[in-house]
Amino acid sequence: MTQRSVSRQATLLALLLGTTFFPLASTAASKHGTTAQAATLATPALMLAKNWQVGLDPLGYLVSEKLDGVRAFWDGHTLRFRSGRRIAAPPWFTAALPSTPLDGELWLGRRNFDALSASVRRSVPIDAEWRELRYMIFDLPGQPGRFDERAARIASLLEKTGVPWLQPIEQLRVPDRDTLQTQLQALADEGGEGFVLHRADAEWKPGRSDALRKLKPMPDEDAKVVAYVPGKGKNKGRLGALVLEMPNGQRFSLGTGFTDAERAAPPKLGSTVTYRYRDRTPNGLPRFASFLRVHEAE
Structure with missing residues (x-):
């Protein structure tokens, strides 16, 4: 699909949806303004996970559940999102945290991400x-x-705080690949997202790390919305697919996983969405990709 074709289709969809379409160049220009604003944030230096790869041996890793929460970094004074933006937590919550920097997830239990996200992103926190x-x-x-x-x-430090809502994530050993896959399926059946595997012998180092891996029944990734493809048939007049741009610049169309409401009011151009996929094509594009959620700005 050429950029000119994408622009024509996106313009048509915008007219059908009663919205204004900005071509890709305009989208990039508008993002330039937000980039300068984002640069004023002190982005925390954190370890970031890569996907688990077939053939790796889990024996040298500590394995924990991958929580469907909101990542939160405590620098000893301020609680922040991964972007560096301050989280408006109640004073009693931050007062109970130790002076030691912490990296973790704010969590409300499995399958409660939307409610959690709404709570922690309020400018004025609600105590309850x-x-x-x-x-x-x-x-x-x-x-x-x-x-x-x-x-x-971590376990020793948090035990000393005596705060019941401040907890270490349980870390376990898994002896082999077969056991790992069996436990992954059992976790998925219970509503869990997957596992995080961290090499037991790894020193802390910021950035994307080979020592930190995530494993899900179906992996997910983020991409930027760059255009719309109009729907056909039952979706005429609504979204047919999003044209997404991956971090490496490759683009593909995502047309499944949307509710009727999401097709009527699709994610904004320039926003970031999360999608699931089964595997990749030889040229690196996701196979059987399905829309999961809009990535909330932090």
Whole structure:
């Protein structure tokens, strides 16, 4: 699909939906303004996971549940999103946190991401909502030593706080690949998202790391919305597909996984969405991709 074709189709869809379409160049230009604003944030230096690869041996890793929460970094003074933007947590919540930096997830239990996201993104926190969630800790940013040593320090540190909603994420050993897959399926059957695997001997190091892996029954990734494809048949006059741009610049159309409401009011141009997929084509594009959610700005 050429950029000119994408622009024509997106313009048509915009007219059908009663919205204004901005071509790709305009989308990029508008993003330039937000980039300067985002640059003023002090983005935390955090470890980021890569996908688990077939052939890796889980024996050298500590394995924990991948929580469907909101990542939160405590720098010893302020609770922040991964982007660096301050989280408006109640004063009693941050007052209970130790001076040691923490990396973890704000969590409300499985399959409650939307309610959690709404609660932690309010500019004015609601105490009753924050009393229901937990801050689940999985690392100590910048601390020395192996990960298994840091995990032990997390348990000891949080035990001393005596705060029931501040908890370490359980880390377990898995002996082999077959057991890992069996446990992954059991977790998925219970509503869990998947696993995070962290090499037990790995020192803390910021950035995307081979030592930190995520494993899901179906992996997911983020991409930017760059255009619309109009629907046909029952979807005439609504969204048919999103044209997404991956971080490496490759583009593809995503046409499944949308509700009727999402097709009538699709994600905005320039926004980031999360999609699931089964595997990849030889040229790196996702196979059997399905829309999951809009990635909330932080």
